[in-house]
Amino acid sequence: MALASDTPPAGVRQRIGLHTRLMRLVARPGFQRWAAAFPFTRSTAAKDGAELFDLVQGFVKSQALFALVDLRILHRLMDGPLTSGELAGPCRMSADRMDRLLRAGTAMRVLRRDRKGRYGLARKGAAMVGVPGLEDMIRHHAAFYRDLNDPVALLRGEVDTELSAFWPYVFGADNATDAETSSRYSDLMARSQEIVAADTLAAVSLAGIDRLLDIGGGYGVFAEAAALKHPDLNAVVFDLPAVRRNAEARLQSSTARDRLRFVAGSFRDDALPDGADAISLIRVLYDHQDSTVAALLGKVFDALPDGGRLIVSEPMSGGDRPEIAGDVYFSFYCLAMQTGTVRSAARIGAMCENAGFTDIRSYKSRRPYVTTVLTAVKPQTKPG
Ligand SMILES: CC(C)=CCC/C(C)=C/CC/C(C)=C/C=C/C(C)=C/C=C/C=C(C)/C=C/C=C(C)/C=C/C=C(C)/C=C/CC(C)(C)O
Numbered sequence: 326m327a328l329a330s331d332t333p334p335a336g337v338r339q340r341i342g343l344h345t346r347l348m349r350l351v352a353r354p355g356f357q358r359w360a361a362a363f364p365f366t367r368s369t370a371a372k373d374g375a376e377l378f379d380l381v382q383g384f385v386k387s388q389a390l391f392a393l394v395d396l397r398i399l400h401r402l403m404d405g406p407l408t409s410g411e412l413a414g415p416c417r418m419s420a421d422r423m424d425r426l427l428r429a430g431t432a433m434r435v436l437r438r439d440r441k442g443r444y445g446l447a448r449k450g451a452a453m454v455g456v457p458g459l460e461d462m463i464r465h466h467a468a469f470y471r472d473l474n475d476p477v478a479l480l481r482g483e484v485d486t487e488l489s490a491f492w493p494y495v496f497g498a499d500n501a502t503d504a505e506t507s508s509r510y511s512d513l514m515a516r517s518q519e520i521v522a523a524d525t526l527a528a529v530s531l532a533g534i535d536r537l538l539d540i541g542g543g544y545g546v547f548a549e550a551a552a553l554k555h556p557d558l559n560a561v562v563f564d565l566p567a568v569r570r571n572a573e574a575r576l577q578s579s580t581a582r583d584r585l586r587f588v589a590g591s592f593r594d595d596a597l598p599d600g601a602d603a604i605s606l607i608r609v610l611y612d613h614q615d616s617t618v619a620a621l622l623g624k625v626f627d628a629l630p631d632g633g634r635l636i637v638s639e640p641m642s643g644g645d646r647p648e649i650a651g652d653v654y655f656s657f658y659c660l661a662m663q664t665g666t667v668r669s670a671a672r673i674g675a676m677c678e679n680a681g682f683t684d685i686r687s688y689k690s691r692r693p694y695v696t697t698v699l700t701a702v703k704p705q706t707k708p709g
């Protein structure tokens with residue numbers, strides 16, 4: 326039954342269509358009881374119920390995963406299965422509490438329990454250990470979840486978020502005085518870029534490109550991966566001066582170092598290095614508001630030669646068809662960051678088009694929770 330406060334605002338007339346009538350039926354407890362028992366509807370009712378419960382308990386699962394990561398349980402099991410009693414001491418908790426955590430890990434299928442009651446790694450738990458930066462990413466969710474503590478206030482813009490103060494170290498803000506924090510989070514950014522770089526290079530080929538300019542390229546993980554994959558490619562990483570020392574150290578240690586260079590500057594205030602026939606923006610646009618993105622795309626367009634290519638790669642919204650990683654996790658993450666927003670491939674494509682680009686393509690993503698790739702081309706100017 327709709328409450329007075331649930332009714333549409335004055336002046337809004339809603340048409341009650343067939344779908345809405347059906348949804349009102351589904352909302353009735355009596356219909357739910359009937360559907361749960363009726364042979365043709367009971368499996369859908371059970372499936373919907375289980376999926377709803379999974380949404381309800383999402384935070385609890387994430388926090389149980391956090392505990393497994395924070396206590397390094399996955400690493401402790403790399404040498405073989407252990408009992409809860411054996412894991413309890415080093416983790417400073419009682420055996421029965423440890424057993425509670427290990428059962429949760431087993432139910433979530435990151436661990437498995439053998440007949441003797443010992444716990445070992447399940448396939449997904451083992452995979453987690455190998456995903457670059459994933460465990461640190463999970464640990465840094467402590468700050469994100471504090472920002473999400475009152476999600477309505479966050480949506481209303483009433484929360485002074487922790488995440489917004491967290492990454493400026495990486496963005497090269499002047500207050501990056503805490504060297505230990507700075508390098509810890511910069512490392513997190515660099516490590517998480519490894520899978521983004523791999524998926525970007527799996528989606529698009531850089532064959533035929535002589536010189537790549539990676540704007541906001543951080544420590545150069547993408548530039549290095551591109552150079553290693555394409556032996557004739559030279560790449561320039563353009564990022565804020567605060568990133569220079571660590572980026573140069575990383576690029577210098579690469580076997581492709583002769584083809585990698587760092588140029589310090591801001592895409593807001595400085596000219597972009599010239600001579601690139603392709604420019605990449607990896608996880609850059611979603612950090613910024615529309616006006617900054619429009620100005621950046623315009624600058625990128627001007628810096629490219631005719632026929633030059635733009636590569637955009639970052640987690641994206643599903644647009645007309647909202648999708649779970651882009652429209653839940655990254656959307657709220659960007660909200661907590663307070664500086665930018667997640668955009669759909671269609672929205673980014675339209676912004677590229679406004680900047681003058683043509684031949685805009687987005688690629689079906691293998692892992693939308695890692696990245697989605699879009700390319701565009703600066704058109705050839707017609708002679709005469
Ligand atoms: C051998 C046996 C037993 C069986 C054979 C079967 C077989 C071949 C199985 C395959 C097993 C396998 C290798 C699995 C691999 C799984 C992988 C690679 C999983 C990867 C998961 C990646 C995840 C979950 C990534 C998550 C990324 C996140 C959360 C990123 C967040 C990024 C953020 C917040 C960035 C912020 C940056 C800013 C500041 C907003 O710009």
Ligand SMILES: C[S@@+](CC[C@H](N)C(=O)[O-])C[C@H]1O[C@@H](n2cnc3c(N)ncnc32)[C@H](O)[C@@H]1O
Pocket residue numbers: 495496497514515517518521540541542543544563564565568590591592593606607608609612
């Ligand atoms: C989210 S990080 C992405 C880094 C890297 N491309 C990656 O995927 O890991 C955004 C990068 O943009 C850089 N950045 C932010 N503002 C910038 C600006 N005005 N000019 C140049 N780089 C900037 C930051 O320093 C940071 O390295």
